[in-house]
Amino acid sequence: MPWLRGNLHAHTTWSDGVKNANQLIAAYEALGYDFLAITDHENWVDDGYWQALPRLASKLLLFHGVELNWPRFDQHIGKVIGDRETLHVLNHPARYQLSVAQTVERIRRIRAGGLDLDAIEVTETGQRRPIYESAEIPLVKIATDDAHGPIHFGQAWIEVDAPRKRDAIIRAIRAGEFRLGFATD
Numbered sequence: 001m002p003w004l005r006g007n008l009h010a011h012t013t014w015s016d017g018v019k020n021a022n023q024l025i026a027a028y029e030a031l032g033y034d035f036l037a038i039t040d041h042e043n044w045v046d047d048g049y050w051q052a053l054p055r056l057a058s059k060l061l062l063f064h065g066v067e068l069n070w071p072r073f074d075q076h077i078g079k080v081i082g083d084r085e086t087l088h089v090l091n092h093p094a095r096y097q098l099s100v101a102q103t104v105e106r107i108r109r110i111r112a113g114g115l116d117l118d119a120i121e122v123t124e125t126g127q128r129r130p131i132y133e134s135a136e137i138p139l140v141k142i143a144t145d146d147a148h149g150p151i152h153f154g155q156a157w158i159e160v161d162a163p164r165k166r167d168a169i170i171r172a173i174r175a176g177e178f179r180l181g182f183a184t185d
């Protein structure tokens with residue numbers, strides 16, 4: 001089975017991205033990716049977003065998604081929606097300048113608040129932040145480029161050992177059956 005390359009965190013002009021969804025998709029098709037999640041900010045989107053997402057056409061396997069704002073403190077959480085499975089990601093801890101201990105505490109508080117996180121980004125808009133690869137953090141460690149504009153496109157990605165189906169990819173990520181890629185390596 002070939003490894004599937006994808007980005008699980010990307011923004012469009014539906015929120016603060018600079019490319020519209022079709023332009024974003026075309027950029028990742030040109031990079032040779034296999035899958036892409038569109039995850040605009042929940043406080044920017046409305047019903048029109050959720051109605052428009054299924055109409056997008058692409059050679060890529062597309063995931064619908066959204067970036068949530070945790071209501072009790074400043075923390076973005078990526079929600080990547082499969083067919084039956086949903087992946088929740090603690091996004092860019094580097095942006096909040098969290099220590100490993102603070103990250104672990106955040107995960108505990110979010111889980112206590114009823115949201116079961118699956119993964120954590122070890123990147124900040126595509127830049128590797130190795131501190132969050134710590135084994136003390138009880139989540140699988142993924143990389144995304146948090147694409148807002150072309151400067152981010154293709155900076156960091158995940159390669160998953162799974163069949164080309166949304167739920168299979170999410171389950172493989174949960175199981176740790178993936179590797180990370182960074183443009184700077």
Ligand SMILES: [Zn+2]
Nearest residue numbers: 009011067146
């Ligand atoms: Zn984002």
